[in-house]
Amino acid sequence: MSLASTYADQRILVTGGLGFIGSNLARALVSMGAKVTIVDSLMPSGGGNLENIADIRARVQVEHVDIRDAQSMESLLRGQQFLFNLAAQSGHAESMLDPQADLEINVRAQVGILEACRRVCPSVRVVFTSTRQVYGRPDQLPVNEAHQIRPVDVNGINKFAAECYHLLYHGVHGIQSTVLRLTNTFGPGMRITDGRQMFLGLWIRRVLEGGVIQIYGDGSQRRDLMFVDDCVDALLRAGADARAGGRVYNVGGAESIRLDALAQRLLSVASNLGLRAKMECVPFPQDRKMIDIGDYAGDHARIQHELGWEARQSLEEGLLRTIRYYLSNPTPYLRSNG
Amino acid sequence: MSLASTYADQRILVTGGLGFIGSNLARALVSMGAKVTIVDSLMPSGGGNLENIADIRARVQVEHVDIRDAQSMESLLRGQQFLFNLAAQSGHAESMLDPQADLEINVRAQVGILEACRRVCPSVRVVFTSTRQVYGRPDQLPVNEAHQIRPVDVNGINKFAAECYHLLYHGVHGIQSTVLRLTNTFGPGMRITDGRQMFLGLWIRRVLEGGVIQIYGDGSQRRDLMFVDDCVDALLRAGADARAGGRVYNVGGAESIRLDALAQRLLSVASNLGLRAKMECVPFPQDRKMIDIGDYAGDHARIQHELGWEARQSLEEGLLRTIRYYLSNPTPYLRSNG
Numbered sequence: 001m002s003l004a005s006t007y008a009d010q011r012i013l014v015t016g017g018l019g020f021i022g023s024n025l026a027r028a029l030v031s032m033g034a035k036v037t038i039v040d041s042l043m044p045s046g047g048g049n050l051e052n053i054a055d056i057r058a059r060v061q062v063e064h065v066d067i068r069d070a071q072s073m074e075s076l077l078r079g080q081q082f083l084f085n086l087a088a089q090s091g092h093a094e095s096m097l098d099p100q101a102d103l104e105i106n107v108r109a110q111v112g113i114l115e116a117c118r119r120v121c122p123s124v125r126v127v128f129t130s131t132r133q134v135y136g137r138p139d140q141l142p143v144n145e146a147h148q149i150r151p152v153d154v155n156g157i158n159k160f161a162a163e164c165y166h167l168l169y170h171g172v173h174g175i176q177s178t179v180l181r182l183t184n185t186f187g188p189g190m191r192i193t194d195g196r197q198m199f200l201g202l203w204i205r206r207v208l209e210g211g212v213i214q215i216y217g218d219g220s221q222r223r224d225l226m227f228v229d230d231c232v233d234a235l236l237r238a239g240a241d242a243r244a245g246g247r248v249y250n251v252g253g254a255e256s257i258r259l260d261a262l263a264q265r266l267l268s269v270a271s272n273l274g275l276r277a278k279m280e281c282v283p284f285p286q287d288r289k290m291i292d293i294g295d296y297a298g299d300h301a302r303i304q305h306e307l308g309w310e311a312r313q314s315l316e317e318g319l320l321r322t323i324r325y326y327l328s329n330p331t332p333y334l335r336s337n338g
Numbered sequence: 339m340s341l342a343s344t345y346a347d348q349r350i351l352v353t354g355g356l357g358f359i360g361s362n363l364a365r366a367l368v369s370m371g372a373k374v375t376i377v378d379s380l381m382p383s384g385g386g387n388l389e390n391i392a393d394i395r396a397r398v399q400v401e402h403v404d405i406r407d408a409q410s411m412e413s414l415l416r417g418q419q420f421l422f423n424l425a426a427q428s429g430h431a432e433s434m435l436d437p438q439a440d441l442e443i444n445v446r447a448q449v450g451i452l453e454a455c456r457r458v459c460p461s462v463r464v465v466f467t468s469t470r471q472v473y474g475r476p477d478q479l480p481v482n483e484a485h486q487i488r489p490v491d492v493n494g495i496n497k498f499a500a501e502c503y504h505l506l507y508h509g510v511h512g513i514q515s516t517v518l519r520l521t522n523t524f525g526p527g528m529r530i531t532d533g534r535q536m537f538l539g540l541w542i543r544r545v546l547e548g549g550v551i552q553i554y555g556d557g558s559q560r561r562d563l564m565f566v567d568d569c570v571d572a573l574l575r576a577g578a579d580a581r582a583g584g585r586v587y588n589v590g591g592a593e594s595i596r597l598d599a600l601a602q603r604l605l606s607v608a609s610n611l612g613l614r615a616k617m618e619c620v621p622f623p624q625d626r627k628m629i630d631i632g633d634y635a636g637d638h639a640r641i642q643h644e645l646g647w648e649a650r651q652s653l654e655e656g657l658l659r660t661i662r663y664y665l666s667n668p669t670p671y672l673r674s675n676g
Contacts, residue, residue, distance in 0.1 A: 099503075108438065111437050148484065149487050153510075157503060161496070164489055168491070172629065
């Protein structure tokens, strides 16, 4: 069965649906004929932005609800066939400053959502987005799903707890849940006002402004960036495939790249579009250094074998499409929220 | 330096200090000349009981405080040199019925305690008691600390999150914390009104009453029970040894034993004391079956090598001392709380 036929006419809730990944997912679901309800609280520090769904605004239902509001969430979950559970406090440095707030959003609210699923929609298919941050500093590269769980920040601790809750409600209560551990994801709709969502957001802003990209450290650190279309494809496959129930999958980019090389490629792509910017290496800010994980590259063999997913978008093409998007939609990055 | 000289005259806070393990620890600390403050909320479902400290009541300070009360905890932590952080919601089946309550006590309150340590006693030595339940169903026996974390109940999820917080506050904020993953612990002071703390509690009650011990399943399941004196020894070593900072240790019994063999030994020890009881195998209750982990035996090589700890008490001697205690102190098991 094709993905499109899986989702056509289905009732689907996307939490965090005004955010970067959520809005791209909602767009894909709408194009397949799904009945999409978006839940988003538009937290100022988050990635939610109504402009992210400007092109599909008339075809989705938008609920301005905080996932910590258990009563509203239960009401919204009633009758849903799929739940893409993306809403989160995703800032790592922020989580260290206010661990209790991160706990409330990333764990307590998640337990509330899963309890509501038990009560009002026990046959819902759930896909939960977690983070490679749960692994902490890798013992070896690439990192597969059996790697030790050793989070180096509050956000990583809480996201792992929420993963466990999703798997527990699968195993014990029969809620069909799948966990995706995402690496750094980029693309149109990402937060570029600052580096809260990921460092590349701020880099792209600097490129658009003709400024200077700052690389923390000596530039040798490695990351495997994933273009958002590949991420959306993984989400859709995870929701559509019954074999994914109770499973955890790494999802990331095909290529592990040094940050200095990444910056050079970004500058090169930008240059071809007539944008001039520079790069420099600067020491890690203290609040970043203490939760930094060093090099990272994910092993994505499990999701490739079990769900047939692989990263298809090249880094250059992804960077090009991202910069073009912000050249055509310049307003979002000038303010913190839509 | 001996353990006694480490703890003499030290200001020590024991959360859950009216409980089973906490009261035994407090007794050991008092005997070493420590200035012990006990924090306990005497939750009806917990193990706290003033009779547990009847013999040392005049030599400890008792604060009837719930660890969720962050303000009181901060006030109590001021000036402490050691924190034995034992207070918890420890029921596994109970955690499934009210996951949010378990989360509040086992995670949110713990974050509050660690934040308070940062603010008012950053040089405190912390020992946190976790559980072998974080491993879930073992991949192989014996289970060492590198085993996958795959909790099968809410309590296991939340205790692991609290472990991570303790290690994070060590790594990032310099709070010297050690995590002990305890197996089933038994001995004088354990809750025997019911099986909430562990199944053996209820077995001992049945023996005292001359009733029938019920074994869930066919009796072939294995556990490595630890006598409480060995557990207290591990706690004291973990607090005293600077090398234990930031480390996680399994702590358990020397012997892995089938439950039917354990029941036979208990009946045999009881018989020598003139107590007559019987045993029978019954099917697992549904709420227990769905969170059962199968066989368990811990690998304790790490704490043996690093801290010189090993289980010293034989099972028979431990059972004998436990039954004798309740023969001399019969009242606690007739009511749910002291």
